[in-house]
Every structure is written in C-alpha cells, then in structure tokens.
Amino acid sequence: MIVAKPDGKNEGKSIMYDFRESDEQKLIVNSVKEWCEKNLTAEKVREMDDKGHPFPKEIVEGLCKLGYVMGPVPVEHDGPGIDWLTQGMIAEVIGYYDPTAATAAALMAVETGWGFTLDRHCSDVIRERYVKPAMKGKKFVGVATTEPGGGSDVAAFKSTAVKAGDEWVINGEKTFTSGTEECKEWGGGYWINVRTGSPPPGAHHRNMTSFFLPIDAEGVEVQKPYRDAGRMSISTGGFIMDDVRLPDEYRLGDVDYGFYYTMEGFDNARMMIGSSCVGIIQRIIDEAIPYIKAREVFGRPLAKYEAIQFELAEIYREMEALKLMTRKTAWMQDIRYQEEGMPERIAKATTFKPKEIAKWISLIKWKGPSLALDAAKKAMLWFGAAGYTKDYLLEAAWRGVMSYVIGAEGGKNIQKLVVARELLGREYLPYR
Numbered sequence: 001m002i003v004a005k006p007d008g009k010n011e012g013k014s015i016m017y018d019f020r021e022s023d024e025q026k027l028i029v030n031s032v033k034e035w036c037e038k039n040l041t042a043e044k045v046r047e048m049d050d051k052g053h054p055f056p057k058e059i060v061e062g063l064c065k066l067g068y069v070m071g072p073v074p075v076e077h078d079g080p081g082i083d084w085l086t087q088g089m090i091a092e093v094i095g096y097y098d099p100t101a102a103t104a105a106a107l108m109a110v111e112t113g114w115g116f117t118l119d120r121h122c123s124d125v126i127r128e129r130y131v132k133p134a135m136k137g138k139k140f141v142g143v144a145t146t147e148p149g150g151g152s153d154v155a156a157f158k159s160t161a162v163k164a165g166d167e168w169v170i171n172g173e174k175t176f177t178s179g180t181e182e183c184k185e186w187g188g189g190y191w192i193n194v195r196t197g198s199p200p201p202g203a204h205h206r207n208m209t210s211f212f213l214p215i216d217a218e219g220v221e222v223q224k225p226y227r228d229a230g231r232m233s234i235s236t237g238g239f240i241m242d243d244v245r246l247p248d249e250y251r252l253g254d255v256d257y258g259f260y261y262t263m264e265g266f267d268n269a270r271m272m273i274g275s276s277c278v279g280i281i282q283r284i285i286d287e288a289i290p291y292i293k294a295r296e297v298f299g300r301p302l303a304k305y306e307a308i309q310f311e312l313a314e315i316y317r318e319m320e321a322l323k324l325m326t327r328k329t330a331w332m333q334d335i336r337y338q339e340e341g342m343p344e345r346i347a348k349a350t351t352f353k354p355k356e357i358a359k360w361i362s363l364i365k366w367k368g369p370s371l372a373l374d375a376a377k378k379a380m381l382w383f384g385a386a387g388y389t390k391d392y393l394l395e396a397a398w399r400g401v402m403s404y405v406i407g408a409e410g411g412k413n414i415q416k417l418v419v420a421r422e423l424l425g426r427e428y429l430p431y432r
C-alpha cells in the first residue's frame with residue numbers, strides 16, 4: 001500500500017516504500033488464497049487445461065464477486081478502487097493457483113490491465129454497457145491490437161475508420177486476440193486501434209485512434225479460434241471488421257491520440273503478467289521441493305545433489321528479485337495515477353516519468369515470463385519422465401508461460417528494445 005508519512009526532516013510529506021504488507025492487503029490476499037484453495041484447485045486447473053476454452057464462467061464470476069478483477073477501477077466508477085500494488089499481489093496468487101497462466105492472462109492481464117485503461121478513457125455509455133458488467137464477470141472486455149501483418153510494431157496496423165455523419169465506418173482485421181470465444185458467448189467487445197488519417201513520414205504512431213468494438217456489432221465476423229499450445233482454457237482468435245458503423249461515443253479518448261492510451265493499456269497488462277509470473281515460479285518451487293526430497297536416485301534424494309540445489313537456489317533468488325521489481329513497478333504506477341488523477345489525454349508530469357515506468361514494466365515483462373519458462377523447464381528435468389506427464393502442472397506452466405515470452409502483450413525482444421531505448425536514447429532505436 002502507498003504509505004504517506006511526514007518526512008521528519010522536511011516539511012510536507014513523502015511517499016515511502018514499506019516492505020510490510022498492510023492489514024488490508026493481508027486480508028485481501030488471504031481471501032483470494034482461500035477462494036483459490038476451494039475453486040482453483042490443481043484438479044480444476046488440469047480439467048480446464050484438458051477441456052480447453054471457453055473459460056469457466058464460475059471462475060470469472062467468483063473472482064469478480066470478491067472484487068479481484070479490474071480492482072484499480074475507481075470507486076466513483078463502481079470499481080473496487082484498490083491500488084496496483086495490491087492488485088499485483090492478487091495476480092501473484094492467481095498465477096500460483098493456475099500456473100498454466102490462463103486465469104492470469106484472461107482476468108489479470110486482459111480484463112484488469114486493459115479493462116482499467118478502458119474505464120479511464122471510455123464514455124459513460126461504454127462504462128455502463130460493458131465495463132461495469134465485465135467487472136461483475138457478466139461480459140468480457142479485451143484488446144485487439146495485433147493484425148495479420150504483425151503485432152510487435154503496434155503502429156503498423158492497417159485497419160481504418162472514416163467519419164460518416166455522426167458515425168465512424170470501420171474496416172480491417174485483428175488476429176491473435178485473447179478471448180474471442182468467451183466474448184462471443186458472454187457478450188462484450190474489444191479495444192481496437194484504427195487509422196484516422198495519414199501519419200507523417202517516420203511517425204506512424206500518429207493518426208491512430210482507439211475505439212471500443214462490440215463483438216456483436218453488425219459487420220464483425222469472428223474467425224475460428226487458433227489451436228494454441230498452452231493456456232488452453234482461454235481462446236485466441238480474431239475477427240474481420242467489414243463496414244462496421246460505430247457511434248462517436250464508442251471512441252476512446254481523443255481522435256489521433258490512440259497510441260498513447262494503448263501504451264498505457266500495455267503498461268498495465270504487462271505489470272499483471274510480471275506479477276503473475278512471481279506466483280507461477282513460487283508454485284513451481286513449491287511443487288518441486290517435496291518431489292526432489294522424496295525421489296531417490298543413486299541411493300540418495302535428488303535434493304542432495306548440488307546440480308539440483310544450485311538450480312533451485314538460483315530460481316529462488318531470481319523469483320525474489322522479480323517480486324521486488326514487480327512491487328516497485330506497481331508502486332511507481334500507483335504514484336503516477338495518484339498524482340495524475342483521472343483521465344488525461346497525455347500523461348502529466350509526475351514524480352516518475354511514464355517512460356521511466358515503462359522501462360521498469362518492460363524489465364518485469366521480460367524477466368517474469370523468461371524466468372517462469374526456465375523454472376518450469378528445469379523442474380520438468382528434475383522430475384525426469386514424470387515431469388513430461390500431465391500428472392503434474394509443470395508441463396502446462398511451461399506451455400502457458402511460453403505465450404508471454406513469444407508475444408502476448410509484446411514479445412521478449414520488444415521489452416529489451418524499450419529498456420535499451422531508455423538507456424541509449426530514441427536515436428538508437430533500430431527501426432528509426
């Protein structure tokens with residue numbers, strides 16, 4: 001929790017780091033743990049992974065009822081109004097109980113990260129029709145920035161919107177979109193980006209406008225979902241938009257400024273991925289320790305061999321580092337939102353510049369999934385043939401976190417680009 005205390009030496013107040021969890025945070029974290037103990041058991045997660053999508057409605061509704069989905073949506077918008085630091089702790093727990101990454105991807109990265117950002121920039125109509133029902137688990141809200149031409153370069157999309165009277169006419173295609181089957185079944189829609197003019201040379205992030213696209217709008221054709229390798233309980237699909245007409249109130253923020261809002265959405269979703277990876281890695285460690293203590297090879301437990309002990313110690317060290325990094329990042333984002341207040345077209349100057357926060361966010365989005373993948377792979381090896389079976393969730397974690405390394409919310413190399421850009425300066429960006 002953000003703790004604001006008198007500084008002691010100076011007049012005024014400073015916002016201090018406090019590594020203790022507050023009573024309120026303990027209460028929230030314990031209640032989510034209790035809920036997951038009953039509802040997101042290993043058997044349930046295995047069943048979800050085996051059965052595949054659609055994502056179980058009772059899991060979404062249950063967590064929404066507790067106020068753990070889109071937690072940072074402010075109270076004045078009927079949201080739980082918790083801070084990102086606490087939401088990150090919740091994401092850690094969700095990652096722990098569902099190490100396949102499906103629940104965290106669906107409810108933390110997509111619905112919480114993007115749903116919160118949607119709430120900040122949408123009209124009251126969208127808030128009432130989509131954001132509030134999604135907070136109750138009744139509808140799905142997601143993000144669709146990736147197009148068949150590519151996903152890493154967020155501004156390289158081709159979809160367009162042309163103003164026709166009071167409406168916008170939208171054409172284009174989005175792909176590799178999380179939750180298309182759930183969205184079709186429950187109702188809801190997507191944050192999309194479209195071109196609303198010709199950008200100047202070398203600045204293709206300009207003239208990009210964001211809209212909310214209801215999945216059932218006339219002219220939207222949802223494509224057959226992909227057969228993913230992992231995080232099976234949430235679908236990944238795409239859709240074509242053929243002369244879809246949207247009223248102006250479906251626009252998110254100002255015309256031509258969509259790039260900035262979209263980056264904010266990525267920031268919040270990526271934070272959730274970093275935090276959920278802390279939980280996934282902790283789960284892998286907790287599954288592995290009893291196994292390597294019990295399994296005897298060449299007359300002694302696996303846990304006695306240095307080769308295995310050292311790998312375990314390294315994974316643990318890195319997980320603890322990741323936890324500190326994710327919590328510091330969330331704390332910075334909380335300060336930003338606290339100082340910035342409610343929606344602004346472009347972020348105001350705050351203690352931490354948005355680009356500085358984006359650098360930290362990229363650090364955790366890079367470190368978290370890579371580390372979780374490495375931990376899952378190492379633990380599978382410790383388990384020998386048993387690690388290669390579906391008797392354990394290790395293989396499902398390995399398949400699931402790979403989606404974060406490859407791409408979901410930006411691939412590993414893209415995070416490295418952001419970090420290097422902040423260290424070297426924009427003039428060293430390889431694509432400029």
Ligand SMILES: Cc1cc2nc3c(=O)[nH]c(=O)nc-3n(C[C@H](O)[C@H](O)[C@H](O)COP(=O)(O)OP(=O)(O)OC[C@H]3O[C@@H](n4cnc5c(N)ncnc54)[C@H](O)[C@@H]3O)c2cc1C
Binds near residue numbers: 410
């Ligand atoms: C399971 C899953 C769910 C997803 N859900 C969503 C969703 O809900 N909404 C959505 O919009 N998208 C979603 N995506 C798409 C995801 O955002 C993209 O996969 C990602 O942005 C990468 O885009 P791409 O797949 O087109 O790869 P490309 O952009 O073609 O990149 C290919 C490879 O090149 C690397 N690369 C790219 N540029 C550089 C560079 N300059 N230097 C070095 N390496 C580079 C990338 O890191 C990647 O490894 C999802 C993806 C997955 C796997």
